[in-house]
Amino acid sequence: MTDRVAAAVASGDLDALVRLVDGLCSARDWDEVVRLRLRCRQALERGLQLWPAAEYADYRLALEAPAAYAGPVVRVGAGRFALGPLWEVAASTRSWEVLSPHLPSGPARGMAAHERVVRGEDLGLEPAESTSVLDIPARLEPWEPAYPTATYYSDRADFPAPPAPAMTLEEMPGPGAEVEDEGSVEALLELGRVWAEQSNGGCSATAVEGEAPAAIAALGHRRARVSEVGADAALAWMCWAGASGGAYGRRPGTPAGRFAAWWAGASLAGLDWPPEPAALGTALAGMQWLLWEPEGLAGGWAIHLAAHHPGEGLAWAVAAADSHREDDPDRPQPGAAE
Secondary structure (H helix, E strand, O other): OOOHHHHHHHHOOHHHHHHHHHHHHHOOOHHHHHHHHHHHHHHHHHOOOOHHHHHHHHHHHHHHOOHHHHHHHOOOOOOOOOOOOHHHHHHOOOOHHHHHHHOOOOHHHHHHHHHHHHOOOOOOOOOHHHHOOOOOOOOOOOOOOOOOOOEEOOOOEEOOOOOOOOOEEEEOOOOOOEOOOHHHHHHHHHOOHHHHHHOOOEEEEEEEEOOHHHHHHHOOOOEEEEEEEOHHHHHHHHHHHHHOOOOOOOOOOHHHHHHHHHHHHHHHHOOOOOOOHHHHHHHHHOOEEEEEEEOOOOOOEEEEEEEEOOOOOEEEEEEEEEOOOOOOOOOOOOOOOO
């Protein structure tokens, strides 16, 4: 019998290799997928650039193969050009009980554990080696929302945003006087950092005297569409933004987004890190939160959030957005859904 893997690797034809991976996955021939992946990486020594096929094989193993095959590909640095981090891919389709025996030690294992947490598993009794990579609880707190999670397919992925509330267009007051609150501003900027540093977007944030509308005005917006929301919706939106790679950035993943939401929430609430979970929930519930949009916002990725402590005279706002480049041939056409 012809060795299809060896022949495909020798040809150096990436399209043929990808088709072969598809066929092997359909046949559930995971040993051959592993062998193809290894042969593609070995081909680098002969000057053949077949790493895209090897990465695609890693992705399909993480997504579809039995845990004994998926676990070993979950490691730091793997899947750099995949649709998402491989620990998120692997943990999106398997319980912690099934996946954990096959995961190597290290940070990627911890991130996979926290991916199961955002999907509803309580790992509070899991050994710290598995869950301490993020300094947040290994269980969802009663006051946390159902965070939006990724769905991966063989050729695409869905990263749904939280439900958008109805908004009304309002005039903003005069901008509030800026105040020194470097920690809170930094935490808010982290929500859009990947969009600003790795993609086509930008992010700005401010802390001011006054209430949330005064913080929106301080970012340069005299009119905005606004909606008052609860702390749960604010957390969900912060998590989604912190998890997203936007148009071109490397996706951090939902656990990283949850961490970013906790960090921002604790910073605005004035709590030391790491915060006591119940105290954080109480503090966030006592704040007023506004989701807002500037006039003229059209498609793409965006989070616009403002908040203040009633009666305390301090407010914050963040504006982060990303979009495809105008010259990108894959850019959605006007009127198309993002």
